[in-house]
Amino acid sequence: MITIDSLNKLYHTPRGTFTALRDVNLQIEKGDVFGIIGLSGAGKSTLIRCLNRLEEPDSGSIVIDGREITRLATHDLREARKKIGMIFQHFNLLDARTVQGNVAFPLELAGWPRKEIAQRVEEILDLVGLSDKAGNYPAQLSGGQKQRVGIARALANHPEVLLSDEATSALDPQTTSSILELLADINRKLGLTIVLITHEMSVIKQICSKVAVMDRGEIVECGAVQQVFSAPSSATMKLFLEHSALLQGYGAGI
Amino acid sequence: MHEDLIPMLLTGFGETLYMVVLSTVAAIVLGLPLGVLVVITSTGHVLESPRLNRVLGALINVTRSFPFIIMIVLLLPLSRFLVGTTLGATAASVPLSIAAAPFLARIIENSLKEVDRGKVEAALAMGATPLQIVRKVLIPEALSSLVLGVTLAVITITGFTATAGAIGAGGLGSLAIRYGYMRYREDVMFATVLILVIFVQGVQWSGDRLARRINRNQHRLG
Ligand SMILES: Nc1ncnc2c1ncn2[C@@H]1O[C@H](COP(=O)(O)OP(=O)(O)O)[C@@H](O)[C@H]1O
Numbered sequence: 001m002i003t004i005d006s007l008n009k010l011y012h013t014p015r016g017t018f019t020a021l022r023d024v025n026l027q028i029e030k031g032d033v034f035g036i037i038g039l040s041g042a043g044k045s046t047l048i049r050c051l052n053r054l055e056e057p058d059s060g061s062i063v064i065d066g067r068e069i070t071r072l073a074t075h076d077l078r079e080a081r082k083k084i085g086m087i088f089q090h091f092n093l094l095d096a097r098t099v100q101g102n103v104a105f106p107l108e109l110a111g112w113p114r115k116e117i118a119q120r121v122e123e124i125l126d127l128v129g130l131s132d133k134a135g136n137y138p139a140q141l142s143g144g145q146k147q148r149v150g151i152a153r154a155l156a157n158h159p160e161v162l163l164s165d166e167a168t169s170a171l172d173p174q175t176t177s178s179i180l181e182l183l184a185d186i187n188r189k190l191g192l193t194i195v196l197i198t199h200e201m202s203v204i205k206q207i208c209s210k211v212a213v214m215d216r217g218e219i220v221e222c223g224a225v226q227q228v229f230s231a232p233s234s235a236t237m238k239l240f241l242e243h244s245a246l247l248q249g250y251g252a253g254i
Numbered sequence: 255m256h257e258d259l260i261p262m263l264l265t266g267f268g269e270t271l272y273m274v275v276l277s278t279v280a281a282i283v284l285g286l287p288l289g290v291l292v293v294i295t296s297t298g299h300v301l302e303s304p305r306l307n308r309v310l311g312a313l314i315n316v317t318r319s320f321p322f323i324i325m326i327v328l329l330l331p332l333s334r335f336l337v338g339t340t341l342g343a344t345a346a347s348v349p350l351s352i353a354a355a356p357f358l359a360r361i362i363e364n365s366l367k368e369v370d371r372g373k374v375e376a377a378l379a380m381g382a383t384p385l386q387i388v389r390k391v392l393i394p395e396a397l398s399s400l401v402l403g404v405t406l407a408v409i410t411i412t413g414f415t416a417t418a419g420a421i422g423a424g425g426l427g428s429l430a431i432r433y434g435y436m437r438y439r440e441d442v443m444f445a446t447v448l449i450l451v452i453f454v455q456g457v458q459w460s461g462d463r464l465a466r467r468i469n470r471n472q473h474r475l476g
């Protein structure tokens with residue numbers, strides 16, 4: 001479904017050149033819930049933003065569903081983006097539009113007829129459990145509800161892939177859990193491939209089938225979640241596991 | 255009270271209103287694209303172009319630095335070319351529009367810059383074109399602030415019309431100078447100033463109300 005091959009990304013700053021991604025290779029299968037975990041600054045956002053070219057990689061290739069994203073010219077890239085949904089840490093909803101209007105937005109961009117937009121919006125709001133909020137504005141919603149709108153918006157145009165950039169990092173644990181449940185549910189129901197990045201082990205544990213571990217711009221470990229959790233090979237993953245065991249220890253009252 | 259006062263004020267106010275409306279519309283037509291372009295050609299934006307951005311920025315700064323009275327004189331040939339005369343309210347609207355456009359462009363730039371980058375990114379990720387981002391994201395999201403900006407421009411233009419009135423544009427400013435000042439008609443002077451004060455208050459009040467109405471849903475909880 002998604003093949004990332006020898007991807008490199010540099011940032012040029014006044015203080016010099018910074019390598020944000022170094023020779024990243026990944027294979028993501030159709031229907032995977034693929035997690036990418038790493039500490040802050042590891043390059044997770046850079047990587048996921050390269051997938052729809054919100055960031056331009058310097059070299060390497062990305063193929064999504066047989067289409068080489070990294071070679072597309074402007075117009076074709078826009079068309080490809082219409083089939084790649086994305087959700088964000090801070091939701092990025094349009095405040096001047098109602099819930100309904102926000103979900104209709106990608107469909108307007110994709111040139112859907114008005115009547116079909118209304119029908120699709122209703123359908124997708126039902127899927128995320130927000131039918132009763134259709135006429136509300138984002139300012140009248142809770143964080144969890146806002147992210148549900150973000151998810152509905154990302155799913156409206158029947159994407160092949162959903163990209164999630166720390167979509168639950170601004171939410172409390174209960175809300176995080178319910179949003180992750182929704183994503184898992186969508187993955188099961190629609191067979192949608194999900195790529196999500198996070199700095200939280202609990203997110204990987206709850207919904208991912210596979211995980212890649214990033215450290216300073218490189219993938220240091222990658223595999224099925226159970227396998228990586230039971231026999232971690234990278235120092236970063238060991239650190240994450242120790243930390244999360246410690247937290248669980250506190251949780252159990254030890 | 256002289257019996258000519260009321261008709262004189264009505265004509266004067268009519269001319270002022272005509273100049274303000276015409277110049278505001280023309281200033282929006284010129285200033286909106288300019289303000290939008292300055293924003294979207296800036297670094298990291300959807301139509302990034304440092305060179306065009308610098309050229310537009312310089313154009314705005316240069317036109318803004320002319321004192322209005324000099325602007326009128328410099329643009330006399332343009333008024334004659336476009337309107338056929340340099341006298342009257344229509345002719346005066348030429349320098350009024352051109353003086354107000356870069357001012358309005360800056361105000362519009364500031365409003366559009368306030369739109370959260372994340373919203374633009376989300377639209378880009380959905381495959382929006384730069385034009386769609388301007389029409390469906392930047393302008394609607396900044397609308398209440400744009401309304402306040404246009405309100406400010408209307409008031410500034412109203413002030414400019416008085417200056418233009420001093421050199422043959424007509425309107426209340428012209429009345430105040432010709433009758434109030436030169437012929438010692440205190441009633442004319444007092445009435446014109448009173449009308450302008452009420453007009454400016456009214457414009458500000460309406461602009462505030464409209465902006466608040468637009469904003470209402472976007473910031474209220476519950
Ligand atoms: N536009 C940019 N210019 C320069 N450096 C950047 C830019 N964006 C990100 N970086 C740097 O690249 C590194 C990776 O950033 P990011 O991908 O956001 O990490 P993560 O999402 O894992 O926290 C960080 O060190 C960050 O400072």
Ligand SMILES: [Mg+2]
Binds near residue numbers: 044045046166
């Ligand atoms: Mg990040």
